[in-house]
Every structure is written in structure tokens, then in C-alpha cells.
Amino acid sequence: MRIAIPNKGRLQQPTIELLSAAGIKLFSVDERALIVSTNWKDVEVIMVRPEDIPYIIEGGGASLGITGHDYVVESGAEVEEVLKLDFGKAKIVFAVPQTLGIKSVEELAKSGKEVRIATKYYNIALKYVRSRNLRAKIVKISGAAEVMPYLGAADAVIDVMSTGTTLKIHGLEPIDTVLETQAVVVARKDWILSKDANLIKIVITMLKGVIEGRNKKMLFMNVPSESLDKVLETLPAMLAPAVTRLSKGDAWEVITVVDEDSIPEVVSKVLELGARDIVVVDIEKVIK
Ligand SMILES: Nc1ncnc2c1ncn2[C@@H]1O[C@H](COP(=O)(O)OP(=O)(O)OP(=O)(O)O)[C@@H](O)[C@H]1O
Numbered sequence: 196m197r198i199a200i201p202n203k204g205r206l207q208q209p210t211i212e213l214l215s216a217a218g219i220k221l222f223s224v225d226e227r228a229l230i231v232s233t234n235w236k237d238v239e240v241i242m243v244r245p246e247d248i249p250y251i252i253e254g255g256g257a258s259l260g261i262t263g264h265d266y267v268v269e270s271g272a273e274v275e276e277v278l279k280l281d282f283g284k285a286k287i288v289f290a291v292p293q294t295l296g297i298k299s300v301e302e303l304a305k306s307g308k309e310v311r312i313a314t315k316y317y318n319i320a321l322k323y324v325r326s327r328n329l330r331a332k333i334v335k336i337s338g339a340a341e342v343m344p345y346l347g348a349a350d351a352v353i354d355v356m357s358t359g360t361t362l363k364i365h366g367l368e369p370i371d372t373v374l375e376t377q378a379v380v381v382a383r384k385d386w387i388l389s390k391d392a393n394l395i396k397i398v399i400t401m402l403k404g405v406i407e408g409r410n411k412k413m414l415f416m417n418v419p420s421e422s423l424d425k426v427l428e429t430l431p432a433m434l435a436p437a438v439t440r441l442s443k444g445d446a447w448e449v450i451t452v453v454d455e456d457s458i459p460e461v462v463s464k465v466l467e468l469g470a471r472d473i474v475v476v477d478i479e480k481v482i483k
């Protein structure tokens with residue numbers, strides 16, 4: 196089977212790292228190679244432009260693809276988003292020059308003036324202006340939208356924002372969120388009927404395992420008998436914490452899996468309750 200991944204840009208490196216963590220390592224012979232074999236003998240990776248990936252999947256050129264949700268929406272391709280990947284997170288925003296002093300889209304719509312909007316997201320922009328009753332002309336460009344108002348070639352932009360620095364540098368102010376995006380895994384809608392369905396399922400399971408594992412940690416701790424019940428009561432777990440008697444003394448080893456974000460709170464609570472020797476361990480995959 197084939198997996199289509201970005202051949203450039205922000206999503207490429209995290210995608211290669213994700214595949215590797217899932218166990219799929221790329222054998223790259225040449226940096227310019229568009230088709231790369233992997234250590235999984237039935238899995239081949241193709242490197243293509245991220246905006247083309249939805250069409251490639253829809254057309255049957257690859258079984259799975261990794262690209263941005265924004266590109267899936269923009270393409271209008273009939274594909275299924277099977278997994279969110281937690282990277283490439285950004286917002287597509289509508290931004291206008293700060294000097295205009297406009298604070299909302301409603302204000303702009305009411306003015307009745309035609310706005311020229313520069314964007315690489317033509318279809319998303321078209322749908323957006325209709326939904327907001329804006330009189331607009333969409334100026335389709337393929338990048339660097341932020342500079343268009345400065346050049347006088349557009350009055351506003353619909354573009355990607357993460358920290359907001361790029362917009363600010365160019366004197367633009369976001370006044371509305373058009374779409375939230377992140378990297379996703381896409382497949383054909385009927386992938387389950389494909390001859391590769393089993394392998395596709397395995398790859399999705401491994402990728403999901405890595406994503407689930409990234410936000411979780413394993414905790415080991417020693418707990419004296421008198422504290423055990425209280426510690427077990429407070430500890431989160433996937434099902435329930437595991438408990439084993441220690442080889443010496445009146446104490447127990449308690450093992451559980453918790454969300455990374457909750458570690459400071461959980462650790463301070465169990466310490467207070469008498470737990471000791473707490474060990475926090477990274478998790479490679481969580482397969483449910
Ligand atoms: N600053 C950002 N933070 C997080 N995600 C981003 C950011 N900029 C773009 N993205 C996301 O990454 C993907 C962009 O991939 P793409 O390779 O097309 O753009 P790029 O990495 O900016 O390269 P280029 O602009 O040169 O085409 C999109 O899905 C987009 O939403």
C-alpha cells in the first residue's frame with residue numbers, strides 16, 4: 196500500500212517522525228526521490244505537495260495520506276479524516292489592515308463596500324464571504340498573502356495564523372476565525388472495502404497508538420500499606436491501577452497511566468498521601 200506525505204513545508208518533518216514512531220522507517224536514497232520504500236515491505240511512501248494529497252487519496256493514488264485539515268476542506272475531495280494528529284495546529288483567519296480600524300466582519304459587511312481578499316484558500320474563502328454576507332472579490336494567490344494589502348493588490352487576507360506574528364509584522368489584524376486546522380490522516384471513504392484494508396487498519400492503529408501515547412505517562416510508585424486505599428482512590432488510570440506487593444516491608448508497588456497534563460497534580464496528591472519513589476516513564480504507544 197502507499198502512504199502520501201508532504202514533500203515540503205511544516206508538516207513534513209513531524210510526519211516522518213510520526214511514521215517512524217509508528218515503526219515505519221523511510222529508506223530515502225535521494226532527497227529528491229518522490230517514491231520511497233520503507234522497512235515495512237508492503238508499505239511505500241510517496242512525497243507530494245500537501246495540498247494535492249486529498250485529491251490523490253480520492254483518486255486512489257494512495258491508501259492513506261497525511262495533510263492539513265484546511266487542505267482537505269479546500270479541496271472538497273470526498274475523503275474520510277480517520278485521525279487527528281495534534282500537530283500543524285493553526286487557524287485560518289480573516290484579517291484586515293490595522294489602519295482601517297475595523298473590529299468585526301459585521302461592521303465590514305454593513306459598510307457595503309467591496310473587499311478584495313487575497314488567499315490561497317479560494318473555496319474556503321468563497322464559502323466564508325457568502326456566510327458573512329460580504330461583498331467580496333477573491334484574489335487567488337499561492338502564498339505570501341500577507342504582503343498583498345501592503346502592495347495595494349488586496350484589501351484583506353484569509354490566511355494561516357498560529358502565533359499571529361506574521362500578520363502583525365505586516366500590519367494586519369485578525370477579526371474572525373474562518374476555520375481551525377491541524378494535520379490529519381485521510382483515507383478513501385470506502386477504504387474498508389479495499390484489498391489493503393487489513394494493512395490500512397494496522398497502520399491507523401499504530402499511528403493512533405503513538406498519538407495516544409504522546410500525551411500520557413506511566414507512573415510507578417511505592418506505597419506503604421496504610422496509604423494504599425487512599426492513593427488508589429485518587430489515582431487516575433486507563434482501567435484501574437495495578438498493585439503488586441513489594442518483596443520486603445509492608446508496602447506496595449502501584450502502576451498506572453495518566454495524562455501528562457495531570458502529572459503535577461497527581462504526583463503532589465499521592466506524595467501527600469504517603470507514596471514514595473515515584474518514577475515517570477514515557478510511553479511509546481497506547482493501543483486501545
Ligand atoms: N504557522 C503555522 N503553524 C502551524 N501550522 C501551520 C502554520 N502554517 C501553516 N500550517 C499548516 O501546515 C500546512 C502547510 O503546509 P504547506 O507545506 O503547504 O505550507 P508551508 O509549510 O507554510 O509551506 P509553503 O508556505 O512554503 O507552501 C497547512 O495545513 C497549514 O494549515
Ligand SMILES: O=P(O)(O)OC[C@H]1O[C@H](OP(=O)(O)OP(=O)(O)O)[C@H](O)[C@@H]1O
Pocket residue numbers: 205339355356357358359360361362
Ligand atoms: O502566526 P504565525 O506564527 O506567524 O504563523 C503564520 C505563518 O506561518 C506560515 O508560514 P511559514 O512560517 O510556514 O513560512 P512560509 O511563508 O515560508 O510558508 C503561514 O503561511 C503564515 O505566514
Ligand SMILES: [Mg+2]
Pocket residue numbers: none
Ligand atoms: Mg508556510
